[in-house]
Amino acid sequence: MIVDVALGSSLALSGAEPVSVTQSEFETFYRETARPLWGYLARICGNRALADDLLQETYLRFCRARVPASRSEWRAYVYRIGMNLAADWWRHSGRRAAETLEADVATPEGRGGESDLILRQGLDRAFAALKPRERALLWLAYAEGMDHREIGRALGLSRGSIKVLLFRARRRLGGVLDRMGIGPEVLS
Amino acid sequence: MKTLESNEETRIHGVVRALRDAPPPSSELPDPAVLWRKARLLEALEARRGASRPVQTAHWISLSLAAGVLAALAGSNGVSLLRWLEGSASGLVLPLTLSLFLLGGGLVLAAGAAAGRNLARRGER
Numbered sequence: 001m002i003v004d005v006a007l008g009s010s011l012a013l014s015g016a017e018p019v020s021v022t023q024s025e026f027e028t029f030y031r032e033t034a035r036p037l038w039g040y041l042a043r044i045c046g047n048r049a050l051a052d053d054l055l056q057e058t059y060l061r062f063c064r065a066r067v068p069a070s071r072s073e074w075r076a077y078v079y080r081i082g083m084n085l086a087a088d089w090w091r092h093s094g095r096r097a098a099e100t101l102e103a104d105v106a107t108p109e110g111r112g113g114e115s116d117l118i119l120r121q122g123l124d125r126a127f128a129a130l131k132p133r134e135r136a137l138l139w140l141a142y143a144e145g146m147d148h149r150e151i152g153r154a155l156g157l158s159r160g161s162i163k164v165l166l167f168r169a170r171r172r173l174g175g176v177l178d179r180m181g182i183g184p185e186v187l188s
Numbered sequence: 189m190k191t192l193e194s195n196e197e198t199r200i201h202g203v204v205r206a207l208r209d210a211p212p213p214s215s216e217l218p219d220p221a222v223l224w225r226k227a228r229l230l231e232a233l234e235a236r237r238g239a240s241r242p243v244q245t246a247h248w249i250s251l252s253l254a255a256g257v258l259a260a261l262a263g264s265n266g267v268s269l270l271r272w273l274e275g276s277a278s279g280l281v282l283p284l285t286l287s288l289f290l291l292g293g294g295l296v297l298a299a300g301a302a303a304g305r306n307l308a309r310r311g312e313r
Contacts, residue, residue, distance in 0.1 A: 023221075023224050026220060026223075026224055027220040027221065027224070030220040030223070031220065034217050034220075035217065038217060039208060043207065055217070055218075056218055056223065059218075059220075059223050059227075060223060060226060060227045060230060063223065063224055063227030063228075064227050064230065064231050119206075120206065120207075120210060123203050123206055123207055124207065126203070127203070127204075127207055138200065138204050139204060139208075141204075142200060142201045142204035142205065142208075143204050143205065143207070143208040170196060170197060170200045171196070173200055173203065174196050174199065174200065177199065177203065182203075183199075184195060184198065184199045184202070
């Protein structure tokens with residue numbers, strides 16, 4: 001169940017007057033962003049079915065909202081809606097659920113060799129050991145290639161704090177990988 | 189130190205990319221046209237709910253007033269309240285009571301008109 005989330009005034013990303021999105025604009029934007037957003041939601045929530053629900057709810061809210069006038073800000077805006085919905089789910093489902101990556105998000109079988117599969121499952125476990133916000137930070141920075149400004153907008157954090165938080169998240173994931181014996185040479 | 193940090197960043201980059209490049213979900217994502225229609229339907233539903241809110245509020249006020257009158261009548265041993273109203277020396281109690289009823293009726297009518305106007309405005313959009 002997804003409950004209402006107050007998006008707040010902080011979602012007004014720029015000073016320009018927000019606008020309503022048209023159907024063709026929405027459809028184009030959806031085709032560009034839905035799959036990466038699904039990946040992001042699945043990774044930070046650790047649940048495929050929940051990622052499906054959150055994705056649908058995110059875009060329903062996006063359609064009904066008055067979005068930033070600048071199209072370049074839409075991506076951070078939609079990720080912010082998704083993050084808020086996920087955070088709301090965490091609040092209502094408890095901390096343990098939030099910090100446990102379910103097996104159904106883990107890399108499925110059937111691609112690459114057996115060693116490749118074992119490595120990927122190790123990476124899944126390492127990523128799952130992080131806190132949701134750390135997962136979100138790393139995913140936005142390295143999977144989505146967002147800059148600090150965009151990450152700040154997507155997560156509702158100040159641009160200045162992103163560098164520090166990202167550094168800590170990297171160190172934490174690095175520590176987990178070290179403990180699991182996954183060094184840089186394994187990934188190359 | 190800088191090189192160490194750079195190596196670490198490269199490793200993390202590699203990990204996240206490897207996870208991102210894992211096979212995509214087998215389930216199909218929803219059709220954007222369907223989502224768009226659903227959003228419009230939800231919007232219309234919310235508009236209707238918003239428009240009918242004043243009517244509902246007026247309804248509750250009327251019910252509360254009626255309950256209050258009934259309670260007053262019940263607590264006044266049957267017709268004694270009516271007798272008091274009729275026999276009131278000041279002559280103001282009856283007009284005041286009547287105007288209260290008229291006010292209630294007016295409130296319901298005004299709420300209905302506001303709801304109708306809201307619905308018409310939403311319909312124009």
